[in-house]
Amino acid sequence: MYAKTPLLVAATLVLPFASALPLEDSTKPACRYLPVDAGWPSPRQWSAFNQSISGRLIVGKPLAESCHGDSFAASTCAPIREQYNLTDPYFPDPVNVMSPLFLRDSCSPYTDPSAPCTLGNLASYAVNVSRAEDVKAAVKFVKEKNIRLTIKNTGHDYLGRSTGKGSLALWTHNLKEISFTNYTSPQYTGPAIKIGAGVQAFEAYGAAYERGFRLTGGYCPTVGLAGGWVSGGGTGALASLYGLGADNTLEFEVVTTEGKQLVTSPTKNSDLFWALNGGGGGTYAVVISQTIKLHADGPVAGAELSFSNTGDDKAYWAAVEAWQKQLLVFDTIRGLNTFWGFTDKLFELYFSTLPDAEEAAIAAAFSPFIDTLKKLGVKYTYRTTSNPTYYEHFAQYTPGLPYGEYTTNNLLGGRLISRSAVRDNLPKLMAAFRNITTKNPTHPFRVNGIANNVTHARVGNTPSSNSVLPQWRDSLYWLNMDVYFDLDGPISVVDNLQKELNVNQDMLKALTPGGGSYVNEATYDNPAWKVDYWGANYAKLLAVKQKYDPSFSLYGPASVGSDHWKSDAEGRLCKA
Ligand SMILES: Cc1cc2nc3c(=O)[nH]c(=O)nc-3n(C[C@H](O)[C@H](O)[C@H](O)COP(=O)(O)OP(=O)(O)OC[C@H]3O[C@@H](n4cnc5c(N)ncnc54)[C@H](O)[C@@H]3O)c2cc1C
Ligand SMILES: *[C@@H]1O[C@H](CO)[C@@H](O)[C@H](O)[C@H]1NC(C)=O
Ligand SMILES: *[C@@H]1O[C@H](CO)[C@@H](O)[C@H](O)[C@H]1NC(C)=O
Ligand SMILES: *[C@@H]1O[C@H](CO)[C@@H](O)[C@H](O)[C@H]1NC(C)=O
Ligand SMILES: *[C@@H]1O[C@H](CO)[C@@H](O)[C@H](O)[C@H]1NC(C)=O
Ligand SMILES: *[C@@H]1O[C@H](CO)[C@@H](O)[C@H](O)[C@H]1NC(C)=O
Ligand SMILES: *[C@@H]1O[C@H](CO)[C@@H](O)[C@H](O)[C@H]1NC(C)=O
Secondary structure, eight states: OOOSSTTHHHHHHHGGGOTTSOHHHHHSOSBOOOTTSTTSOOHHHHHHHHHHTTTOEEEOOOGGGGGSGGGOOHHHHHHHHHHTTBSTTTTTSSSOOSOHHHHTTTTOTTSOTTSOOOOTTSOSEEEEOOSHHHHHHHHHHHHHHTOEEEEESSOOOTTSTTOOTTEEEEEOTTOOOEEEEEEEOSSOEEEEEEEETTOBHHHHHHHHHHTTEEOOOOSSTTSBIIIIIHHHOOOOTTHHHHOOGGGGEEEEEEEOTTSOEEEESSSSSHHHHHHHTTSOTTSSOEEEEEEEEOEEOOOEEEEEEEEEOOSOHHHHHHHHHHHHHHHHHHTTSTTOEEEEEEOSSEEEEEEEEEETOOHHHHHHHHHHHHHHHHHHTOOEEEEEEEESSHHHHHHHHSTTTTTOOOBOSEEEEEEEEEHHHHHHOHHHHHHHHHHHHHSOSSSOOEEEEEEOOOOHHHHTOOTTSOOSOGGGGGEEEEEEEEEEOOTTSOHHHHHHHHHHHHHHHHHHHHTSTTOOOOGGGSOTTOTTHIIIIIGGGHHHHHHHHHHHOTTOOBOOTTSTTGGGEEEOTTSOEEEO
C-alpha cells in the first residue's frame, strides 16, 4: 500500500544536511493524493469547500457513464456514441477532454454495458469558475489538501495538459464575458476586445464582426482563444497579416497559485505577460480574461484548390513539390495565408486567405501555380472567392458553424518547416513526405501545412515582445501530421500509431536541424520537448514559473517545469 504520510520524521533528521532543498519539499508528501489514498479529503471537507465557492463544485463524470453498469440508459448513451468523435460534447463538459490517447478506454461508449467505466485520466472534481475568487479558493484548497490541480477550458489539448487523474479542475468554460474598449497604452492605441477565459473563437469572431472588426484566432471555431491557443502561440488564417495570437495580446488578468490577482501587460508584471504569450498553457497562472487587438474589417479574398493522384505518381508528386516552391513566393505577399494538406492520393488547399484584397489579387497570386498544374497535366479543381468581411470568408470555408466539423478521432504531431529546408533541401523533404504518407496503408498519415509569414518585420514587434518559439519566425509553414482511426477499436491501435507518429516527427526533425515544433499540435511524449517546444526561451520561462508558481502547482506534459514531477505506477503525480 502506498505511504500516505511519508518521511515526516526522517525529514527533520535529513534537513540539516540538505540545506539546498526548500523546506516545503521535505515536509510535504512526495505525491499528490488520489481518491484511493487515506489523505484524500473527506466528503465533509469537500462539502465545506463547495460551500466556500457558493456551491460551484461539480463531481467529474465520464461522458459515456450512461453506457455502463447501473447508470446505463440507452437513450442517453446513443447520442454520446454518435457524437464521441466530434468536439461538441467535450467543450461544454467540466472534465472530459478530446484526446483519445488520454481518454483511453477507461469509459468507452462502444464497449459492452458490463465493461468497466472509470474516470481514468479525468479530473475527480471541477470548479465551475465564475470569478477570480473561485480560483483563489481552489488554489488554496488544493495546496492545503495536497490535491493535483488542472485547468480545463475546451479540452482540445492533445498533450493531455487540460486533464489529470485525481485532480481538481478549474473549469473556465463559463467565463464568457465579452466587452469592447478603445485601448490606450505606450505600445498600442486602438480598438480592443476583452474576453473571458472561456470565450471560444466562434463567439469572439461573431461579436467582433457585428461591430465591424476582426481579430486573429484559430481555424477550429471551438478552440478557446485566451487559454491554450494564445499561450502556445496560436495560429490561424489572419496570422500572415496580424501575426500569431500571442502577437495580439494587450493584457491578461490572472490569478496565481499564490492567490494573487494580477494584471499583466508589457508594462505590468511584464515577465509574466511575456511568458503567457507563447510559453504554454496551464503553466504560470490562471488566466481570467484577455484583452486583444481588434482590426478594422473589410473585404477578404479566398481560394480553394484540390488535385488528385490519378495513377501518374510522378506528375502528382511533382505538383506537390511545385506547391512547396510556390509557398516561398506566397511568403512575400503581405497577408496571404494558406492551409492545406495531402495524402499520397489527394492534395487539398482547404482555404487560402488574402485580407483587404479583391478576388483578382488572389487569382493573380495563384495563376503561376495553376499554370504549373496545367503543364504537369494534373487534373485540378480550383475556385476563388470574395467576401465583404472576415467572418463571412471564414464561414465560407468552415462548414457546420458555429461549431464546425472537426473530429477528434485522430493524433497530431509535427514540425516547423524552415524556409531554408524548402529552399535548400526540398528533395529530402519530399522523400520524407512520400514515406510518411505511404508506409501505413491501413492508417494513412496526412501531412498538413499552415503557411504564413510571421517574421517580426511582418508582424511589427521584436524578439523580446513575447515567448513564441523564435524558430517560428524563420519558418515557412507549420507542418502537422494527423492520422485517423475508429474510436470503437482497441486502444493498442492508438498507442501504435502514436509510436509511428513520433518516428515521423523525428524524421522531419532530422531535416530541420536547430528547428522546433508548435507545442499545441505536437506530441506529448517527445523526449526532446524542452528544446523542440521551448528552445532558447526555456531557462527564462522556468524562472518566470518559479516566481509566480513557486509550488509548481500547475503541471502539464511537455510544459515548462514539468520535469519537477513524474507519474507513479498508479498515475499519482510525484516529485521527480
Ligand atoms: C480539432 C482541433 C483543431 C485545432 N485547431 C487549431 C488551430 O486552428 N490553430 C491553432 O493554433 N491550434 C489549433 N488547435 C490546437 C489548440 O490550439 C490547442 O489544443 C490548445 O491547447 C487549446 O486550448 P483550449 O484552451 O481551447 O483548450 P484546453 O485543452 O482546455 O486547454 C489547453 C491548455 O491551456 C491551459 N489553459 C486553458 N485555459 C486556461 C486558463 N484560463 N489559464 C491558464 N491556462 C489555461 C490548459 O491547462 C491546458 O494546458 C486545434 C486542436 C484541435 C484538437
Ligand atoms: C455543491 O453545492 C451545490 C449547491 O448546494 C450542489 O448542488 C452540488 O451538488 C454540490 N456539489 C458537490 C460536488 O457536492
Ligand atoms: C465519427 O463517428 C461517426 C459515427 O460514430 C462515423 O460515422 C464517422 O465516420 C466518424 N468520423 C470519422 C472522421 O471517423
Ligand atoms: C456553471 O455556472 C453557470 C453560471 O456561471 C451555470 O449557468 C451553469 O449551469 C453551471 N454549470 C454546471 C454544470 O453546474
Ligand atoms: C471608440 O472610439 C470611437 C471613435 O471615437 C467611438 O465611435 C466608439 O464608440 C468607441 N468605442 C468604445 C467601445 O468606447
Ligand atoms: C520509410 O523510411 C524508413 C526509415 O528510413 C524505412 O525503413 C521505410 O522502408 C520507408 N518506407 C517507405 C514506404 O518509404
Ligand atoms: C516576410 O514579410 C516581411 C514583411 O512583409 C518581408 O519583408 C519578408 O521578405 C517576408 N519574407 C521573409 C522570408 O521574411
